[in-house]
Amino acid sequence: MKKVLFTGLVVGLGAIVACQAPASKAEQKAEKPAKKMSKEEKFRAALAKQDKYQKACSNEKQLIPEGISIEQFKKDMLATIKYPEGGVVGDWKKGEKLFGDPKKGGKGLGNCYACHCGDPSIIACGNIGPSLTGYGKSGADPKVTYQRIYNPWSVNPCSAMFRFGVHGILSPEQIAHITAFLHDPNSPINK
Amino acid sequence: MKSKKFLIGLALVGGVAVGFSADVPTPDQVKQLKEMGILPSDVIVDEGNDYFHNLKGPNGKTCASCHGQDGAKLVGAYAKMPRYYKDIDKVADIDIRIKACMTKYMGFPKDKKFKKKFTKKYRVPLAGYVATLSNGMKINVTLDDPQEKEMYEFGKKLWYQRVGGRDLSCAICHEVYAGYRIRLQKLGAPVRDKLYAHWPAYRFSKDKLWTMEDRIRGCYKSYFLYLGKKWDKKKDWVKKPPYYMKELVALELFMKKAANGATVEVPGLLR
Numbered sequence: 001m002k003k004v005l006f007t008g009l010v011v012g013l014g015a016i017v018a019c020q021a022p023a024s025k026a027e028q029k030a031e032k033p034a035k036k037m038s039k040e041e042k043f044r045a046a047l048a049k050q051d052k053y054q055k056a057c058s059n060e061k062q063l064i065p066e067g068i069s070i071e072q073f074k075k076d077m078l079a080t081i082k083y084p085e086g087g088v089v090g091d092w093k094k095g096e097k098l099f100g101d102p103k104k105g106g107k108g109l110g111n112c113y114a115c116h117c118g119d120p121s122i123i124a125c126g127n128i129g130p131s132l133t134g135y136g137k138s139g140a141d142p143k144v145t146y147q148r149i150y151n152p153w154s155v156n157p158c159s160a161m162f163r164f165g166v167h168g169i170l171s172p173e174q175i176a177h178i179t180a181f182l183h184d185p186n187s188p189i190n191k
Numbered sequence: 192m193k194s195k196k197f198l199i200g201l202a203l204v205g206g207v208a209v210g211f212s213a214d215v216p217t218p219d220q221v222k223q224l225k226e227m228g229i230l231p232s233d234v235i236v237d238e239g240n241d242y243f244h245n246l247k248g249p250n251g252k253t254c255a256s257c258h259g260q261d262g263a264k265l266v267g268a269y270a271k272m273p274r275y276y277k278d279i280d281k282v283a284d285i286d287i288r289i290k291a292c293m294t295k296y297m298g299f300p301k302d303k304k305f306k307k308k309f310t311k312k313y314r315v316p317l318a319g320y321v322a323t324l325s326n327g328m329k330i331n332v333t334l335d336d337p338q339e340k341e342m343y344e345f346g347k348k349l350w351y352q353r354v355g356g357r358d359l360s361c362a363i364c365h366e367v368y369a370g371y372r373i374r375l376q377k378l379g380a381p382v383r384d385k386l387y388a389h390w391p392a393y394r395f396s397k398d399k400l401w402t403m404e405d406r407i408r409g410c411y412k413s414y415f416l417y418l419g420k421k422w423d424k425k426k427d428w429v430k431k432p433p434y435y436m437k438e439l440v441a442l443e444l445f446m447k448k449a450a451n452g453a454t455v456e457v458p459g460l461l462r
Contacts, residue, residue, distance in 0.1 A: 039432075039433045040432075040433055040436055042418060042429050043416070043429055043431075043432045043433065043436065043438070044438075045418055046354075046355065046416035046417060046418055046429040047349075047352070047354055047416065047438070049354070049416075049417075049418065050352065050353070050354045054352075054353040054354055054358055055353075057353045057358070057360075058348075058351050058352045058353045058354075058360065059351060060351060060362070062351070062353070062360065062362055062363055062366075062367050106374075113374060114373050114374050115373065124374050124375050125374065126371070126372045126373045126374050126375075127371050127372045128368050128371045128372070128373065153358075158353070160363050160364075160367065160368060162356070162357040162358040162359070163358055167356035167357070167358075167415070167417075167421060167422045168356075168420075168421025168422050168423070169356055169357075169415065169422055
């Protein structure tokens with residue numbers, strides 16, 4: 001019985017990931033047994049929740065394998081993106097905190113400094129992604145910036161930069177604030 | 192216990208004296224500390240040595256009762272781990288192997304309470320001690336048993352598996368971006384550079400000796416694994432795999448096999 005429930009749960013979660021639809025009643029029901037699972041079962045179920053796009057990237061090159069259309073992959077990823085009502089450019093000051101609060105040594109929900117340099121006053125920054133200092137002057141379209149934070153795989157499939165919006169790590173509004181931080185001429189990124 | 196704290200205090204004072212602040216001691220400084228005989232990692236290993244010889248199980252046996260004074264019969268054992276053990280019919284890493292010995296041969300109960308005590312108290316010192324018995328020897332993990340082969344393949348799959356709220360894999364950090372910086376931390380290449388040779392390792396920043404199980408669990412935390420509809424920091428972040436899971440052993444076997452030929456030099460010393 002336990003096993004049946006468990007399999008049902010994994011399948012249910014898989015479906016949610018695959019279609020990104022709001023949870024139906026049946027799916028909510030399926031999520032319930034999570035509380036009764038052991039830690040081992042939870043860990044395994046979380047690993048099994050790999051979506052088909054993650055699966056495609058799970059090879060030795062960590063890139064899209066041959067036989068899968070890159071264009072289709074990007075299209076699928078673009079289709080996951082939701083936009084905030086107030087537009088893709090929010091409040092840069094809020095964005096600064098989310099990107100990495102200077103008062104907290106550049107830490108914040110987005111944790112962007114882990115991989116990118118940006119505000120030149122934050123020295124503790126990673127180099128996995130390109131430096132974003134001066135980014136707003138590059139002429140990038142804010143809508144594309146928004147998209148590549150919400151779902152970087154819509155531009156660069158299998159990128160090390162994760163799909164913040166897809167997984168709900170950042171909300172559409174929060175991503176708009178970060179977009180503002182990257183584009184606003186008054187933001188320390190562009191000073 | 193008292194002596195341990197005292198020695199660590201000394202080591203830190205010593206550390207300041209030889210001039211390292213909070214970060215990585217240079218090899219010269221480590222050498223100096225070693226000569227002064229005050230490496231905190233050694234204190235933990237000594238604690239393991241003490242348990243090995245003096246900690247009696249409910250049936251009166253110690254580790255040394257089976258494995259000899261000074262672990263004479265365990266010299267080189269760690270260089271071949273993880274591997275398949277017939278008596279417990281599974282592929283075990285050092286943590287699991289020691290736990291199995293204590294419950295199967297020393298009479299410790301196979302219950303939650305002992306498991307917890309083992310994990311928190313005995314595991315690291317004993318693993319550290321047993322690992323040092325292979326110092327200077329070459330890592331030589333073979334995949335002779337079918338269970339080992341299966342475990343290796345499973346480990347390889349996990350190594351490349353992109354998963355979780357951050358779409359991560361071990362490989363993205365430790366292969367594709369090895370050598371790059373996450374914030375200020377340099378990402379090592381455990382597979383390419385055979386880093387297993389210095390594990391278990393002592394981390395100055397945490398004042399802790401870690402076995403590879405601890406290391407991998409820590410790395411999984413960064414994946415943001417979750418079960419619900421969206422990742423939620425407060426609700427259902429599946430932070431770490433529990434100790435002794437097959438998944439950990441599989442990744443260990445995968446990385447250790449890659450380190451074949453490297454010389455065991457433990458405990459390693461990290462930032």
